[in-house]
Each structure stands twice: as structure tokens, then as C-alpha cells.
Amino acid sequence: MTKRKKHIIAIVDDHSLFASSLEKLINSFSNFSVLFHAKNGLELQERIENGFLPEIILLDINMPIMDGFETAEWLMLNHPKIKTLALSMEDDELTILRMLRKGVKGYLLKDIHPEILNHALQELMDKGYYHSEKVSETLLNSLNPDEDVILLDLKENELTFIKLACSEMTYKEIADIMDLSPKTIDGYRQDLFRKLKIKNRVGLVIFALKKNLIKL
Amino acid sequence: MTKRKKHIIAIVDDHSLFASSLEKLINSFSNFSVLFHAKNGLELQERIENGFLPEIILLDINMPIMDGFETAEWLMLNHPKIKTLALSMEDDELTILRMLRKGVKGYLLKDIHPEILNHALQELMDKGYYHSEKVSETLLNSLNPDEDVILLDLKENELTFIKLACSEMTYKEIADIMDLSPKTIDGYRQDLFRKLKIKNRVGLVIFALKKNLIKL
DNA sequence: CGATTAAACAGGGAAAACCCTTTTTTAAAA
């Protein structure tokens, strides 16, 4: 309730319709206002280097040219005082962990209610961090730190393989789709089974679901 | 807001601590009051046959002696005017469908908030039915009526097999646990694959998860 | 009781999955 200057926010999102409406929403809050929005990380860099310095950045992840991961990393290294809040539709644990490792102060899912956004921003300023309920849940469910390391170390091909292995395709078919030898696929499989300490493909499906790597 | 007589409710639940607190809660509502509670369907029958006739019955499912399914069936056949509301922790589609087939007017999950209960009871009287949000979702997700028929027709052994097949056990191990021949298990498998039109065990896991037959 | 029906079980074979190890290829570093 103290009368003070509004906190300055920047929005980074390639979906400009979303960004504009978000801007309107935030400007309606009493404690926050939007300074500018950028279509991707590169545009954000330009703005910042031209002297437009926000306190908070709402950062989308899936963007062309320079995505959320790169952007968050650049921010962490070059402007550590800016509080970055990831704002995405992705709720899989891998994406969440990756962003947290890039130094974001919070992770918001895009389906949050308007009032929650206000609350989230306030908490971010007060406590220094804020996560969506679902995100906190996901992070809490991850009681096995080893698994997190494994998850973060997954190569792109391994990830693709896991997702495809959660379908009814045979490994042969997966190999065809990924344009790799069945023997290579078998290598991925074997490797993952060892790392994840699982006995068969069912274990892989369960893992993928627990980590939200696939949806039902 | 019209001043009228409270609607008379009976609670059927073997967990008497839960039943008692539920009674207190309901008695605090302006439009409803609890007439009695019974530990199982048999006790309910006795009460009703002694002239205690509620308008609404909150019916638990897992109870000794006479469970929710039997009780709902008996109520449907003998007292069709009583509105029965299933009140359970089970959120799998099979249980839900089974209860609906026994004529219950609604399905509430036990983790609902107190205010929702009041609203649920009111809706039940006004519209004649009410389902928990999660339940409605589950029923909505089931866009394949054929699958529902299959689900309802599942034998106990088939169900057990499905659940075990969602673990990392081999069919041989499942056969041991269920004390059946591996060939019998293979029969279940083959049968289910045909009925559910799936190609392999992954399909079975996905099915079980979609229907909430297993939890992660 | 024989007849019917469903559940349990079996024979037998092909295809996938699983597993260990080694080699080739590729790309980056020294």
C-alpha cells in the first residue's frame, strides 16, 4: 500500500498478440508497468544495450532466432540483477530444470489466472522467486537428484527416442523415422536402461510420463 | 433464499471419523441436515426399512460387508426416488462408470472443499445430478464409447493383469504372482490386445493410464 | 446327466526386445 514507483517489466515473446494483451494486463496492475516487449532474445539484447533496462523480464521459451534458454543464459551472465521469470506452456521437468539452471528466478505456466500473475510478480520482488503451483509440484515430485542429472544430460536424439518409444512403434520403425540404424537405436535403449536402472520399455514410458516428457 | 425444510441426508461410510465430521459439516449448511449414518449398505437397509427415509444418500464405495456398488444397485431397485451421491477417493474411470451404471446421481471425490460440497448438494437437488470437476473431466476424456464397454466388461483377473503389466515385470513373473500359467497370462494379453486394438505392451500402459487404472 | 460356455492352459513358431562387446565413423582438439 506504500506509494512508490512501479516496477519496470519487459516482455519477450514472439507471439505479439499475447505480448500486447499481457502488457495491457500488467499496466493495469498498481505496482508494475511494461517498458517494452521484444520478439526474441536478440531484440531484447538490442533494447537493453540501448539503455532500456527493466527490473523484471517475462521470458517465453520457444522463440525463433534466440530462444529462452540462450536469452536466460545471456541475462544471467550480463545482467544478473534483472529478475527473469520464465513464462511458457511447457510443463515438462526437463524444460523447467534447464531454465532454472540458466538462472531464472521463477517459472510460470501460461495458463495462469490474471490475479495470479500479479501475485507472482509481487512475490518475485518480495521473496526473489516464484513458481507456478504445477511447477512447484513437478519439482517436488522429483525426489531423485540423480534422475535430474540424467534428465539434464539427455541428448536431443535420446529425448526423441524416448518420446517415440512411448508409442506403439517397434524399435525398427523408430530407427526408420529417426533415420538411424536399428543398432544405433538399440544403443540408445541400452544406454538409457542402464542410466535409468530400468528393465524394459515399460520403465521408459513411466519415466517419460513422470517427467512430463510426453502427454497422454 | 426461500425458507423451507432442510433436505434430509444419510451418510454411508465405514470410516466413522470421516462420517461424523462430514455430518457436522453438513448440519452447518442451511439447506441440509443429516438424519443418520451407517457403516455399510446392510446397516443402511435396516435403517431405511425401519422407516428412516433420507432424500439424499452420500455413499462411500469401499466398505466391508455390503459395498457401494451393491448398495447403489439396491437403492436403484428399491428406492429410486432417493438421490444417491457416490463419495469416494477412487478416481479411475472404471469405478466411476460402474457406479453411474448403478444409478448414482453424482460422483464426488473425497478431497473436495467444504464449500463445494454444499454447492454439490444444492445442484443435486436443483438439477438432479452433480459430478466433481475431475470426474466430469474423466468422463469427457472418454470419447470412445467402445472403450467404455470394454472397460466395464473387464474381468477381475484381466484388470489385475493390466495393472501388473504396467510394471517392469515380465509376463512370466506376472503369471507367478497371479498364480496362473504363463499361457493363461498370454491369453489375457492376446485378448486385450485384440479388444483394445493395441500392438504391444506400451499400448496397454497408455490405456491403463488414460483410464486412471494405475497412478504414476 | 449330457450340453454349453467361459476360463485356463498348451504347442509351436516368428518377431521383437534385450544385452554384451567391438568396430567404424565423425567431429573436434591438440
Next chain:
DNA sequence: TTTTAAAAAAGGGTTTTCCCTGTTTAATCG
């Protein structure tokens, strides 16, 4: 350009899964 390391591929074998069909067993019923 040689070294090194990681990714891809392969050799080769065992186990499990998958699938078709047919038989025995058990329970129910006219």
C-alpha cells in the same frame, strides 16, 4: 595431421513378447 572422444553401427546371442490355433478344465444349466 595425428590424437581423442563421442556418436553411430554392427556382430551375435538369449530372452521375452507376440500371435495363431487347439485342447483341457470348471462351472452352469436345461
